[in-house]
Amino acid sequence: MWSRMEQFEQIRRDRDREGLSIRALAERHGVHRRAVRQALASPLPPAKRSPLGRPAPRLGPYRPLIDAWLEADREAPRKQRHTAKRIWRRLVDEHGAEVAETTVRDYVRGRKRAMGWPVGEVFIPQVHDPGVGAEVDWGEAEVDLAGVRTTIHLFFMRPSFSGAAFCQASLVETQQAFLELHVEAFDWFGGVFEQIRYDNPTSAVKRVLRGRRRVESDRFVALRSHYLYAAAFTRPGIEGAHEKGGVEGEVGRFRRNHLVPVPAFATMAELNALLLAGCEADLRRRIVGRAVTVGEAWAQERPLLRPLPADPFDAADTATPRVDAKSLVTVRQNRYSVPVRLAGLRVSVRIGAREITVSHSGTVVARHERLQGRYGTSATLDHYLELLERKPGGLQHSLALRQERERGGWPGCFDELWAALTVRYGGSEAARQMVDVLLLSREHDPGRVELAVQGALAAGAHDGRAVAVLARRADATGQPSPPLEQLEPRLAVHARPAPDLTEYNELIGAAQ
Known part of the structure; x- marks a missing residue:
């Protein structure tokens, strides 16, 4: 033919x-x-015209859904809107669609042009040697955090050769967060690059001089000295963004693929766990124009990194505040609770970007998630239990109890027990017994105490002592408590054999 x-x-x-x-x-x-x-x-046949208006039957049922996603993007953050690839991925993963990516791309391209979406940018390809360079940048995204739409800051470190990016989120873009996330990134990569390129962040650069000269901050120099890598800085402005286009593109790509549509999380820890899982999953992707996957390229690059120092860089600040009369310490204009026994004493505080750690006499006595902004208070109910033993009436309206409820650490069965105790004993005695129940969590696992409360309610035993008996009888798996052995001699003399009820049974039988 x-x-x-x-x-x-x-x-x-x-x-x-x-x-x-x-x-x-x-x-x-x-x-x-x-x-x-x-x-x-002409000896050359004319080029075939592309067919116009093909029905694309496999895509047909999903066109209204795609249109709805694109319409919803009008209200979404500019940098968290759907790309054609993300739409195709969602159709396949969430709706089981059997449709080609090119078909989706063609349809989305036409719809976006009709809706007035801008045309994408053009980038210059780069070539890099393995293990030599990496790039760092911040990005922003929006998430629903504990039910509130929140702007988060995304820290990225991306090797220029392999593209195996590290990403974690922070509520603030401070120098302390910048330094701590460097430490986490180096730990995740398992080594240090020879040079890292930055775009003049204030966390690292105090002043930009002529040319490539910079006045760098002392804390950043200390970090660089600890890990012994070189820092390079781009030109200021939009021109400098093209000098680290790998991480600039990575910020947008990662955000579109892992944070579209806008996701919801209960805590920052949950968010960062998802981001880290996304970093691991992206090792299986293949960058356009490369013969190997990101993970395969990273396997070549990883052995060439500088080994990590014996000890990680300590990015935390320290302070020695005095505990006030409410058993609170003030750190950076926010207050955090400590055990009431430390009231009036000075304690040592380690101030991290995400966590506040309080120590006394070399022992950690409190940990709190760091508060953002000013004039906030973080209180832990356990810190006040000794005081509440003497003043149980202060439990009901305490700030620590309210925050325990907000954090989800106060089970609903505790309120049921409290209400039953109030009916039976009155408000004051009910509060005292609830404090006794809370103190059980120092002896037993909190889950075990919760099960004991549920058991007491189920049995109709509305008494704090019944909860204590149930908590000590069995652990959360239902196994009985081990027998007491090796008693002190002064207690062993009181040991008695188990009572014999034979005669009692005979007496009952004779009476009948």
Whole structure:
């Protein structure tokens, strides 16, 4: 069977040798006269026109859904809108669609142009040696955090050779967060790059001088000295962004693929766990124009990194505040609770970007998630239990109890027990017994105490002592408590054999 090119050739030969008419040539070769005229006009067949308006039946049922996603993107953050690839991925993963990515791309391209979306940028490809360079940048995204739409800051470190990016989120873009996330990134990569490129962040650069000269902050120099890598800085402004295009593109790509649509999380820890899982999953992707996956390229690069120092860099600040009369310490204009026994004493505080750790006499006595902003208070109910033993009436309206409820650490069955105790004993005694129940969590696992409360309610034993008996009887798996052994001699003398009820049973039998 002839190709169209060969068919044109034969038509031209027959016309040249035999002088046949257009009609005769059309009948001989079984083509339309229009095709004969085209062959006689040029030896090259005209390019085929792309079909217009093809129905794409497999995509048909999903077109309204795609349109809805694109319409919803009008209200979404500018940098967290759907790309054609993300739409195709969601159709396949969430709706089981059997449709080609190119089909989705063609449809989305047309819809976006009709909606006035801007055309994408053009980038210059780069070549890098393994283990030599990496790039760092901050990005932003929006998430629903504990039910509130929140702007988060995304820290990225991306090797220029492999593209195996590390990403974690922070509520603030401070120097302390910047340094701590460097430490986490180096730990995740398992080594240190020879050079890291930055875009003049204030966390690292105090002043930009002429050319490439910079006045760097002392804390950043200490970090660089600890890990012994070199720092390079881009030109200020938009021109400098093109000097680290790898991480600039990574910020947008990662955000579109892992944070679209806007996700919801209960805590920052949950968010960062998802981001880290996304980093691991992205090792399986293949960058356009590369023969190997990101993970395979990273396997080549990883052995070439500088080994980590024996000890990680300590990015935390320290303070030694005094505990006030409410058992709170003030750190950076926010207050955090400590055990009441430390009231009036000075304690040591380690101030991290995410966590506040309080120590006394070398022992950690409190940990709090660091508060953002000013004049906030973080209180832990356990820190006040000794005081509440003496003042149980302060439990109901305490700040620590309210925050325990907000954090989800106060089970609903505790309120049921409290209400039953109030009916039976009155408010004051009920509060005292609830404090006793809370103190059980120092002896037993909190889950075990919760099960004991549920058991007491189920049995109708509305008493704090019943909860204590149940908590000590069995652990959360239902196994009985081990027998007491190796008692002190002064207690062992009181040991008695188990009572024999034989005579009692005989007496009952005779009475009947």
